[in-house]
Amino acid sequence: MRDHVNRVVLIGTGFVGSSYAFAMLNQGVSEEFVMIDLNKEKSEGDAMDLNHGLPFAPAATKIWFGDYSDCKDADIVVISAGANQKPGETRLDLVEKNTAIFKGIVEQVMASGFDGIFVVATNPVDILTYVTWKFSGLPKERVIGSGTILDTARFRYLLGDYFAVDPRNVHAYIIGEHGDTELPVWSHADIGGLPISAWAKTKKDFRQEDLDELFINVRDAAYQIIQRKGATYYGIAMGLVRLTKAILQNENSVLTVSAYLENKYGQEDLFIGVPAVVNRSGIREVVELSLSPEEQEKFKHSAEVLKNIIKSSFHK
The missing domain is CATH 3.90.110.10 (Lactate dehydrogenase/glycoside hydrolase, family 4, C-terminal)
Known part of the structure; x- marks a missing residue:
């Protein structure tokens, strides 16, 4: 059996994702932090950059650029991937684009054997939390949106x-x-x-x-x-x-x-x-x-x- 350590997987390392990763490291919240993104180079760079701050962090955290197989042992998978809100666009304008993106993400997470909690941050967050719940098949209490x-x-x-x-x-x-x-x-x-x-x-x-x-x-x-x-x-x-x-x-x-x-x-x-x-x-x-x-x-x-x-x- 794997000795239990808290593992958080972040999917999507754009502005929100990388800011979240930085804040997680600064507060020493989890022992393991995995970053997944289509832009492999950028995420690898983020992981390297964050690791260089470890000597100044309040707690030891293992940070790496990973893939969907890393979700198997995750306690929480945070999704901040998807299309961003552009000037003049409402959060609801993003529905169609992001529903399609989420289908692929959630299916790959679940295929890993993930049995933890989803946290959804992408907009429109209420709709995409519903979508995540439907695509994942997890109990409703284990799918949480950042909401209000x-x-x-x-x-x-x-x-x-x-x-x-x-x-x-x-x-x-x-x-x-x-x-x-x-x-x-x-x-x-x-x-x-x-x-x-x-x-x-x-x-x-x-x-x-x-x-x-x-x-x-x-x-x-x-x-x-x-x-x-x-x-x-x-x-x-x-x-x-x-x-x-x-x-x-x-x-x-x-x-x-x-x-x-x-x-x-x-x-x-x-x-x-x-x-x-x-x-x-x-x-x-x-x-x-x-x-x-x-x-x-x-x-x-x-x-x-x-x-x-x-x-x-x-x-x-």
Whole structure:
């Protein structure tokens, strides 16, 4: 028997993948880290470059450029391969291109004998998480999308910035599609246990419009970043490492990931961003928040948008 060490395999070493690899090494999250990409030269270069940083890393990590056979012993396979969002393109515009790419990837991973957890980062993430679940045949709790993990982080950062509080003490969620129909859960947003409405009263120059604008900046952050630098990758890479740690360290952490809904939030048969308890077995359970009527309506709309895409692109 192989002595158990945590092995993470990354498929796709573009901007997001290589940023994730760098953050993984910096935080010493896994003992083995394998990189797979069609561009062999680039990935080999990445592996060499990362290995040269090992003397400065907090923990020993074995890093190499590998192939699909390395997935057999992997605890987690992270997929960040696929076509990128171009300026002016929505995440949903990528569906067809990336579904075809994912079919080939997931089939090769499963052919290796992989029996771990898939983490999906490629956009449109909710659709591609569903696709991964279908193509892999794995139980729903072992397929996790990055969902609204980054949107939630953006929300917490901007709220912290607005009220001059450390974002780590802000508890607020963005749920729904990772995209244009996502929504803020204002009804459960708090800082240090005090609702946002209570904080608003303490801020002299507070205007409700500020919070409306703050959410628009959360929702449209990717477009703003893509316009300025062509792609977003540092924030999502940090979010993926956070999710990886929650799995490998059996944390039972609550993270807003893309999870499969079965009679939760009044929805069935789709992956969508919701708070969920994440541990070594994947998604232990979905946390069902009691939403306000307006939030319920918005969530339902977000779910319908995703369901229609699944119907048209997957159930042909």
